[in-house]
Structures are given as C-alpha cells and as structure tokens.
Amino acid sequence: MKKLLVFSALLAFALGVQAQGDPKKPGQLHGNFQFLSQQYSEDSLIGATVPPATTAINGFGNLMYTQGGFSAGMRFETYNNAIQGFSAQNRYKGTGIGNRFVQYQDSIFNVTIGNFYEQFGNGLTLRTYWEPNLGIDNALDGARLIITPKKGITLKGIYGRQRLDFDSRSTNADGIIRGTDAEFNLNSIFKSLAEKQTQLTLGGSFVSRYQNGETRFQDSLIFLTPNNVSSSAVRLQLNRNAIAVSAEYAEKINDPSADNAYLYRKGKAFFLNASYSGSGLGVNAAVKYIDNMSFRADRNLKLFDVPTNYLPSITKQHTYNLAATLYPYATPLTGEVSFMGEVFYTFKKGTKLGGKYGTQISANFAAANGLDTTRLSGIEAYTEGYEINSVKFGPTKYVRDFNLEVKKKLSKKFSTGFTYYYFEFNTLVTPVTNDFKGIVYANIEVLEMNYKFTPKDNLHLELQGLQTDQDKGDWATVVAEFSHSPHWSIGLIDQYNYGNSVAEKRIHYLFGTVGYINGSQRLTLGYGKRREGVFCIGGVCRAVPATNGFELMYTASF
C-alpha cells in the first residue's frame, strides 16, 4: 500500500510538472484493458469439468504516462479465479499491481527502474516479454540503462529479478539476473560507409544468474551446484541489396537444472538465417543447432516459469484452426538440429496465372531431429550426460512440416485461398496429446472463401480437413464468419472428430460468437464447446482444457 502511495504521488507529480512543461511536448496517457470471463458447465464426454466457483475471470489494465523524456506505467491484474488451464502451476491469483516502472530518456541515456521487458539480439541469452493470453510474464524487476553515445552504437545493462508468481501482487524468482549487450551498426558509425550498399551490424551479449548454490544427493553421490552461471553470444546482421543474413552463436557454462537433469555440460546454440527479397519473389532459409540451452532465473523450475532466454520453434506459425492447434511444434529444451526453407511468389496482375488481380503462393518446409549423441557412463553420466558424435541430424525425428498456400482474388466480390499441409509429428517430444505416443502422420487441407455482398458485408468461410491414422483420427472443421463493417460480426466454428476410433468421441465441438467493435473497443460473447488443445501465439503454446459454457471478452485501448 505504501508502495502504491509513493508511486501514485510520483505519477501525480510527473503529471503536475506537465502543466509548466514545454507546451510543444504535451504529456500523453496510453493504456489498455482486457478481461475474459468464462462460465463452466459439465460435459464428461469432452472432458469439460466445473471448478467449485463455476465461473472465472482474467483481466488487466495498463496505464502508461509519458511527458517529454519521462514515462511511468503500471498494470492492474485480476484473477478471481484464473480461467481454466491458464494457471497450471497456480501462478495467477487475486487482484493487484503486477507491473510498475519509471523511466527517463534523452538522446544519449535511457534509464528504467522497476519492471521492464528486454531482448538481447535474437533472444538466445535474454528475452523478457509479456503475452497475457498465454499467461507469460517473465518481466525483469530492477534497473536498466541504455546508452547511445553515438549514432549506430547501443550499449545496454540490466540488473534485476524475474517475475515468477502473482498473488494480489507479483513476486520474483530467486535468481538475480545481470546482463550487458552492445550493438554496432557500422554504416551509421562511419561516415565513409554510410552510402555503401552493404549494411553491417555486429553485436554481443553477456548474461549471468546468481542463485545460491545447493548440495544435491543422487545415487549416493554429492553434487554442488554453482552460485553463478553465465551465457554469452555474438551476432551479426548483413544486408546487401535484396540479400539479408543474420547469425548468432551462444554458449552457456555449466548450469545443472531441472530442465537438463542436473547435468554440468556446456550449452551451445547456433542460428543462421539468409533471405532474398526481390520484387514479387521472397526466399528464406534457416538452420539451427541447439544443445542444452535452457536458461532460467531459478535452476529448479520448469515449464512456463521464469525463462531467461528464448528458443523459438523452426516451424511456421500456422493460422488455420486444425493446423495450428492440434500439432504445434515447440523446440525441446534439451536441444535439436533443424532447418527451414521457404519461398513466396506473386504471379503478377495481367499474367496467365496472375489473372486480373495477381496470385500469391508460398511453400514452406521445416525439419527437426534430436542431436546425434552417445550416452556416457560412470561419473560422466551425471556430469556431461552424453557426447556429441556429429552436428548432423540424430536418429530421433522430431518434426517434418510441409505446407503450400495459394491465395487468389477472383473478382471484386470473391476471393479464395487453398492451403495444404503434411505433418510428421513426434508426440513423445512435443507432448500435445495423451491419446497417442509416437509419430503422427497427418494431411490437412483448407479451402477459404470470402464473399462481399456489399462493400461492408462480408462472409468468410473455411472448410478444413485433417486425415491421420494416429492419435484422434480424422477431423473436419467448418468456420463461418459474417461481418458488417465496421461494428458487427457473427461467427460459428464446428470441429467434428468424425474419425475417432472411439465411437462416443466422434463429437461436434460447436462454438458461436457475436462481436461488437467500436474503434479500439471490442466485446465478444461466445457460447459452446471448446475441445482440449494447444493455443499458440508467436512461438509459444499453452495447453487448454476442454470447456463447455459461456464466455465474455472485452478489450480496449486508449
């Protein structure tokens, strides 16, 4: 309470200053609100259960005030109780302040005290971020200083602890995280390079965690865990005309943790991406090698708790329901070898394949396997665990993902799209289902159609099919959405598991919504059955349980 008082006083003071401040730089207040409330009914067939309170709510409101170089912000959060599946580790309870900070910046210095989100390079050493719909908030709480001594040079230092839990206020994990990052854009630094076609940016980062060392006993052996663990990385980005290359190499010293079965081996990660961007044609390719690079603010925690770095998935983030929510791949924290290739092409207007409006196509392929290793024995089984035979694909297949997409506008009123997917997906490595352990082979087809009745009235229709002999068998999904711009929309989705080997589980999961939009405000009312599945945003996924009942969602920004 005292903290809130002090904070409010500071905020009020800052706002007060505005009155006498530079009239050309008026203060501004931005913020947003969101809540999602669910009501639950029992449905034993789909596995939907009712919590004792029968209803639940998640909500937040952010406020951020800026005046000239000064800014301050805070976030109120509420979970009474958290919606089902959101808080698997019971990390979200009560109502209170989950985030607050003050910041000042001028042309050289940028200082933050309180909570902040930061990413070094590609995130291999550090990434803190907030994804409220997934229940991810690993914000650092401490101090950050960013210095830009000269155009093209950025130096960053961070010091703090990461958010772990929310119980009417946020509490931080045990470990203290310290880090520094430097980035140099050579073309901005050196005048002689300013007009060169080749643009080069170099960078490096260092992150260290302090957590009191522990003594562990295992099989009558005694292990000591280190107080300090560090990871570091170097990176480059090169652009020349239509070509872009980005690479980063990271290493982490011994970090016995719950994620790696308390091995002392070094962690390594390498990432290389090259792309070509020409008019009408884009090509993108990536390779990735990750060995034991999980890094958290607490060595004993797992799953969604306090990740310090970020290891994104190699596969494309799919958007259509069946492709996105049944078998989404996530990078296993122990490691992988993977690559990805992708082509985008547009058949131009007026050509044979382009027609009157042009035709967009894209093809994407990604593959990941486990590392090529040999298990060690004796004491080394406890320390190193395994040795690397080669940096090639190991014997265990993790994922294969091929997809081909065609989008075409046929007339002013009618546009269509077709997407085909082929997946080979190892559910032992990415445990998205309890019904099948092994490799799922699946074909998916999606036909999408848009018809504009009037300039403001549009019908969007998706017909989706998934065929597999494994797991839950075949699915068919229909999505229909009618929108009346700019305010109204009505949607209906039916997912039908017609190929389930268990006859009673051949169920229609029907869910309907009505939405009203006014500027930045949106209100959605939904009712129906949601199947158990995986919900993803960006590169991160969360398992959601089956539910049956009403849902109300409101979101606003100002």
Next chain:
Amino acid sequence: MRLSISIFFLAISLGLSAQETLPSINLKDLNGKTINTATLAQDGKPTLICFWATWCSPCKKELNNYLDLYEDWQAETGVKIIAVSIDDQRSVMRVAPYVSSVMWPYEILLDSNKQFAQALGVNNVPHTFLVDGTGKIIWQHNNYAEGDEAEVHEQLLKLKK
C-alpha cells in the same frame, strides 16, 4: 489506501487532458537501422500506423486491401502507411521476403519484443492508428473486417478538411 487511490485518480484525470502523441521507442527497419517512433509522423500530412504479423491473416488481408487503394489515398491526402510487424524471433526473418513478394510499398518496422505496441496500448493485431500532420493520434481501430477501409478513408477525408 483511500488517499493513494484518490491521488491516483487525480493523476489520471490530469493525464486525460493531455494530447495523444507518439511515444519515443527505438525500432529497427529491414536494413537493421534504428528508427525512433517519435519521428514517424509526416509534417503536415497524415500517417497510418498498422500493427501486423506474418502469422496474422486479417492483418495481411487489411494491408493487401489497402494496397489497391493506396495510390488514390496518397493522391488525395498524402497519407503514408507504416506497417509495424510484431513478429518475434521465430518469424521476424520472414517479414522482408513476404513483404517483397506481395510488393507492399509501405515503410516496414520491426517491433520484435512489442515495445512500441505496448507503449501504444495494443492488445491484439491488427490494430491501426491514424496520426495527423502534427503527430497527434486522432483515430484508432482494433481488428479488421472487409470494408473497414471505408472508415479509414472517411477519417482521412475528415483530416483534409
């Protein structure tokens, strides 16, 4: 507690009298160069700032639909479109090849850790802001449905008056 709440609301009410301008965040363009968001507004002409991602279908639909109208809008009002991608490290390298393949003439910025999006209170994409020629945010819209471009056009014309 009551005192702190009242101070807080006093602070808010003072804040609400303030004008809405663009916050100052350093973002990267597709060449790795740093661009400050406080400098995005055009002098005397409107700017549309559209938050999008490569994995967001309605976002791509919105920006592809604007493409057909962009030349007319520019001739009429001088508007510039800035498409800010919130793709994170999983997909950020897909932005440039995708944009070039669909031949968007827009200025593209990368907001990989959503600093700019959060500073503007963006909850979900697509989210579109209209900024006038003095740098003031005068209109915003969350989500995209076919036909919403009519409202954007209406707002652009209002600015012209």
